[in-house]
Amino acid sequence: MKSAFLSLIFSLICLFTVAQPKEYNLIPYPASIIPQKGTFYISNQTKISAPEKKEYEGIVGLIGAQLAGILNSQPNANNTNALKNSIYLVLSKTYDFNIGDEGYSLQIKENQISIQANAPAGWFNGWQTLIQLIKLNGKHIPALTITDKPKFAWRGLMLDVSRHFFSKEIILKYIDQMAKYKFNVLHLHLTDNQGWRIEIKQLPKLTEVGAWRVPRTGYWKDMKAPEPNEQASYGGYYTQEDIREIVAYAKKRYVDIVPEIDLPGHSLAFVSAYPEVSCTKTPQQVLAGDPWNAARTNVLCAGNDSVYTKLDQIISEIAALFPSKYIHIGGDEVTRSYWNKCPQCQQRIKTEGLNNIDELQTYFINRVANIVSSKGKTPIGWFDNLPGKISENITLMSWKDNKGGIKASNDGNKVIMTPAFFTYLDFYQGDPYLESGPFTVNRLSNTYKFNPLPEGIKTENVLGGQGSLWTEQVPNERKLQFMTWPRGFALIENLWSAHEKAAWPIFASRIEKHLPLLEADTVNYSKYFYDALISGFKNDAGDILIKLDTELPDLKIYYAFDDTDPDQFYPVYEQKPLAIPKGAKNIRVVTYRGNQQKSRIIKMPLSEIEKRIKP
Numbered sequence: 001m002k003s004a005f006l007s008l009i010f011s012l013i014c015l016f017t018v019a020q021p022k023e024y025n026l027i028p029y030p031a032s033i034i035p036q037k038g039t040f041y042i043s044n045q046t047k048i049s050a051p052e053k054k055e056y057e058g059i060v061g062l063i064g065a066q067l068a069g070i071l072n073s074q075p076n077a078n079n080t081n082a083l084k085n086s087i088y089l090v091l092s093k094t095y096d097f098n099i100g101d102e103g104y105s106l107q108i109k110e111n112q113i114s115i116q117a118n119a120p121a122g123w124f125n126g127w128q129t130l131i132q133l134i135k136l137n138g139k140h141i142p143a144l145t146i147t148d149k150p151k152f153a154w155r156g157l158m159l160d161v162s163r164h165f166f167s168k169e170i171i172l173k174y175i176d177q178m179a180k181y182k183f184n185v186l187h188l189h190l191t192d193n194q195g196w197r198i199e200i201k202q203l204p205k206l207t208e209v210g211a212w213r214v215p216r217t218g219y220w221k222d223m224k225a226p227e228p229n230e231q232a233s234y235g236g237y238y239t240q241e242d243i244r245e246i247v248a249y250a251k252k253r254y255v256d257i258v259p260e261i262d263l264p265g266h267s268l269a270f271v272s273a274y275p276e277v278s279c280t281k282t283p284q285q286v287l288a289g290d291p292w293n294a295a296r297t298n299v300l301c302a303g304n305d306s307v308y309t310k311l312d313q314i315i316s317e318i319a320a321l322f323p324s325k326y327i328h329i330g331g332d333e334v335t336r337s338y339w340n341k342c343p344q345c346q347q348r349i350k351t352e353g354l355n356n357i358d359e360l361q362t363y364f365i366n367r368v369a370n371i372v373s374s375k376g377k378t379p380i381g382w383f384d385n386l387p388g389k390i391s392e393n394i395t396l397m398s399w400k401d402n403k404g405g406i407k408a409s410n411d412g413n414k415v416i417m418t419p420a421f422f423t424y425l426d427f428y429q430g431d432p433y434l435e436s437g438p439f440t441v442n443r444l445s446n447t448y449k450f451n452p453l454p455e456g457i458k459t460e461n462v463l464g465g466q467g468s469l470w471t472e473q474v475p476n477e478r479k480l481q482f483m484t485w486p487r488g489f490a491l492i493e494n495l496w497s498a499h500e501k502a503a504w505p506i507f508a509s510r511i512e513k514h515l516p517l518l519e520a521d522t523v524n525y526s527k528y529f530y531d532a533l534i535s536g537f538k539n540d541a542g543d544i545l546i547k548l549d550t551e552l553p554d555l556k557i558y559y560a561f562d563d564t565d566p567d568q569f570y571p572v573y574e575q576k577p578l579a580i581p582k583g584a585k586n587i588r589v590v591t592y593r594g595n596q597q598k599s600r601i602i603k604m605p606l607s608e609i610e611k612r613i614k615p
Helices: 002-019 054-071 120-137 168-180 240-252 268-273 305-321 343-351 357-374 403-411 477-484 487-496 504-520 606-612
Strands: 032-041 047-049 086-091 104-108 112-117 140-148 154-160 185-189 256-263 326-330 378-382 395-398 415-417 462-469 532-538 544-550 556-560 586-593 602-605
Touching: 047 054, 054 086, 054 120, 054 240, 104 120, 112 120, 120 140, 120 168, 120 504, 154 168, 154 487, 168 185, 168 240, 168 477, 185 462, 240 256, 240 305, 256 305, 305 326, 305 357, 326 357, 343 357, 357 378, 395 403, 403 415, 462 477, 462 487, 477 487, 487 504, 532 586, 532 602, 532 606, 544 556, 544 586, 544 606, 586 606, 602 606
Parallel strands: 047 086, 086 112, 154 185, 154 462, 185 256, 256 326, 326 378, 378 395, 395 415, 415 462
Antiparallel strands: 032 140, 104 112, 104 140, 532 544, 556 586, 586 602
């Protein structure tokens, strides 16, 4: 009887072991992974084999260069089809609708690897999966079969280069990193109140004047206005040759560069260069901080035909520079009060039979969209709930919340989802007391909750989604990286993966496996998801009690009220609210996993916690 019982237990253990899927720690996770027997050993003898066509030389060379970087030696390139220890790039003989243009089938056997796709974009995406397997497993790669394709066509990151200018070299590195994780759109916010960043040859003052402001460091809203005779020396712009280089670099990595010229608001840099485009026509200066002030005209005149002439010149040059089918024209946060006092705008309202200045904004957006369409491009705008009919030809970005995307999609517009609460990468990642974030919090675990298909949306009109990084408080490349990663992992998991979404703790463990890969690429990232979360409440007696929590479930929290730095030998939080000792002024907390410290030590004044308690 005992022997039979042990045999049953052993059988159950074996069954359980076989039934558990092997975790490959890939981001984004493929649609299907089938484990096979054996491993493939990759070495400097590994050959790359591809069809002999000039059009494929670029991707074969890129894959070879990346493989050489891993192996620290140059792999062989060979186009014969009878080679062992080879990586084959194979085109499907007939179009495989199961994987589309960007999908792939990756087959790893003991003596060869094949990446089959309908188009080179699929090869590239399959290679990104393979290179992750190499970096995560070493040169012995597990045999398996992966079939994969993206959930959405638009998998983007938006980078604001107006508030702070980022050099061409920084942009190229950013493209490299996003392409490794199958992002395929870089939306560049090229103009705003704080700087015009693209050369327009017909309007040279846009960069001569609009690209520069006085240098300032510090918190965005407190930045001082220019002093008399102070030189505007901070800024920069991309020449048209720079743009061509960025576009070509991105194209090799199957990333589409989508330009944005933000209109008719957010236009102080434009107005500073050409004051006649505003309603007041008064001289202005590009400012370092926030220009929301009635005396600072940052809105274009919607009634002046010469404004549209200049916009036609700008859009013509942009359309010629960017092969993307899209041009973004902004359209949000317009201070329409200028139009109330402008005779030309009021005349436009009468001429066009409009009811008010709100409808004038709809008119402006549709008219500029028609200019974009006349250049053979599709206009994109930020969703703003305006009266009147926005042209169905305009693709709309839902940014305030999901409601805009739901409405626009049902009105017949194509939509891109970037709801701020889940996708804005300028929102801070840790406790607000410790950060200079100008708005609110968007923690890593919250980004993972992003759903590009909220209830009620017309799914066939959803192109995809993106993370949006505004850079008011992002002055350099290291902060740029820090704000993007690892939240970018959570975004791409939701935008690419058709696999059943993993529970947050499982996905978080995958993220941790990729942090060393970021370090190897010298890419900065946030570790704030390791921090303890501190909150308070009042009990019935009016006493303040402290609650502690973590984003990751396997961390222990150690704390101190005596103004010493806690470690793993201090009291551990046991999921019960903490009473505050008499005389305590601060709480300090730290998280550990086993004996390894995972978070920074946070010192929080108890007075700050009390402020947050709602009456």
